[in-house]
Amino acid sequence: xxxxxxxxxxxxxxxxxxxxxxxxxxxxxxxxCPVCRAESARVERVQDLFAGLGSEAPPPDFAARVMAxxxxxxxxxxxxxxxxxxxxxxxxxALACGDLEQTWAAVAQPAAEVLAALRAxxxxxxxxxxxxxxxxxxxxxxxxxxxxxWFGASLAIVLALGLAVLAEGPAGWWRQRPHGPxx
Amino acid sequence: xxxPDPPPDTSLxxxxxxxxxxxxxxxxxxxxxxVYACTRAICGNAADAADAxxxxxxxxxxxxxxxxxxxxxxxxxxxxxxxxxxxxxxxRARQPQPLAELETCxxxxxxxxxxxxxxxxxxxxxxxxxxAALPPTLREVCSLFYLAGCSCREVALALxxxxxxxxxxxxxxxxxxxxxxxxxxxxxx
Numbered sequence: 001x002x003x004x005x006x007x008x009x010x011x012x013x014x015x016x017x018x019x020x021x022x023x024x025x026x027x028x029x030x031x032x033c034p035v036c037r038a039e040s041a042r043v044e045r046v047q048d049l050f051a052g053l054g055s056e057a058p059p060p061d062f063a064a065r066v067m068a069x070x071x072x073x074x075x076x077x078x079x080x081x082x083x084x085x086x087x088x089x090x091x092x093x094a095l096a097c098g099d100l101e102q103t104w105a106a107v108a109q110p111a112a113e114v115l116a117a118l119r120a121x122x123x124x125x126x127x128x129x130x131x132x133x134x135x136x137x138x139x140x141x142x143x144x145x146x147x148x149x150w151f152g153a154s155l156a157i158v159l160a161l162g163l164a165v166l167a168e169g170p171a172g173w174w175r176q177r178p179h180g181p182x183x
Numbered sequence: 184x185x186x187p188d189p190p191p192d193t194s195l196x197x198x199x200x201x202x203x204x205x206x207x208x209x210x211x212x213x214x215x216x217x218v219y220a221c222t223r224a225i226c227g228n229a230a231d232a233a234d235a236x237x238x239x240x241x242x243x244x245x246x247x248x249x250x251x252x253x254x255x256x257x258x259x260x261x262x263x264x265x266x267x268x269x270x271x272x273x274x275r276a277r278q279p280q281p282l283a284e285l286e287t288c289x290x291x292x293x294x295x296x297x298x299x300x301x302x303x304x305x306x307x308x309x310x311x312x313x314x315a316a317l318p319p320t321l322r323e324v325c326s327l328f329y330l331a332g333c334s335c336r337e338v339a340l341a342l343x344x345x346x347x348x349x350x351x352x353x354x355x356x357x358x359x360x361x362x363x364x365x366x367x368x369x370x371x372x
Contacts, residue, residue, distance in 0.1 A: 009354075010335075010350055013328075013335055013350060013353060014334050014335050017334050042357060042358075042361055043357065045361065046329075046356075046357045046360055046361065047329065049310060049360070050325075050329035050330060052306070052307070052310075053307055053310055053311065053314075053329075053330070057216065057219070058215045058216065058218075058219035058232075058233060058236060059229075059233055062211070062215050062219070062233065062236070062237070063208055063211045063212050063215060065233075065237060066208075066211050066215075066237050066240045066241070067204065067207070067208055067211070069237055069241060070207075070241060070244055071241070071245075
């Protein structure tokens with residue numbers, strides 16, 4: 001490939017990014033053209049000068065500063081924890097598997113305890129949570145005259161997990177929704 | 184004739200646009216050097232350059248949903264950075280501050296350590312002055328090309344010029360620098 005002087009000098013500017021074939025063509029032109037060879041020396045001299053100047057490095061903590069400066073409204077927002085609600089709904093659903101009238105009677109009585117236990121659950125009071133679980137199981141077992149405690153508890157766990165997974169969809173959308181105005 | 188552009192930051196851009204902070208931080212780390220070099224060239228001092236570079240990344244974050252993840256981010260980002268730096272300069276022009284002079288003094292003290300070598304420090308300071316004395320377009324082109332490591336094509340995209348105009352600007356800048364004696368300093372290094 002024979003290059004003109006202009007093409008060779010253009011190639012010289014971006015020499016490091018040229019394809020091997022293009023470099024060979026530039027080198028061949030420089031070898032044959034004293035004018036371009038002189039210009040090539042000037043290009044190299046200026047490149048050396050800037051190399052000696054050193055690259056412009058940002059402050060060491062620059063990335064941290066940028067991350068801290070991102071507007072709070074544009075930061076991903078943590079979704080509210082939905083699993084306690086899912087757990088409550090699942091427990092109610094498990095109890096509702098029996099006769100509705102009996103279920104309501106069974107649920108109305110321990111409702112206060114359930115709410116108290118949920119409050120305790122938020123503060124990670126495991127003892128209260130276990131007590132609530134036993135009460136819920138006992139209430140469930142009275143519905144059908146046979147031991148619902150394990151069946152109800154297991155069903156509640158499965159339903160709770162299912163609801164939590166379903167709730168994660170909207171929560172994920174909330175976290176990942178587009179931020180900020182368009183131009 | 185040029186080798187193809189480096190692969191774009193497709194995955195990082197997508198993840199950052201989806202709200203993943205770690206991905207955006209990775210983008211900042213990847214591009215902070217050329218962005219800072221660009222703003223440094225336009226602003227002329229480190230403090231303003233850091234502010235403008237930071238603003239550039241904040242603008243990028245705000246408009247991530249408009250970025251095409253399949254195209255190189257660097258030219259787009261450098262264009263934002265150049266605009267941020269020019270905006271900041273315009274604001275500074277309305278409110279003159281002695282920051283640049285102060286920084287010159289601080290830089291002189293920093294560089295004048297015995298180990299660094301006084302000649303080297305003087306040479307760098309003098310070259311910086313020569314580059315700063317170039318007309319704005321030549322200075323920006325030079326800084327992006329030589330200091331930010333951009334190709335002619337990337338400089339053209341960043342400064343919204345044609346590639347030919349970038350090459351002409353580089354040629355003029357080179358001629359000016361050499362005419363003003365910059366080439367003689369090589370022997371001092």
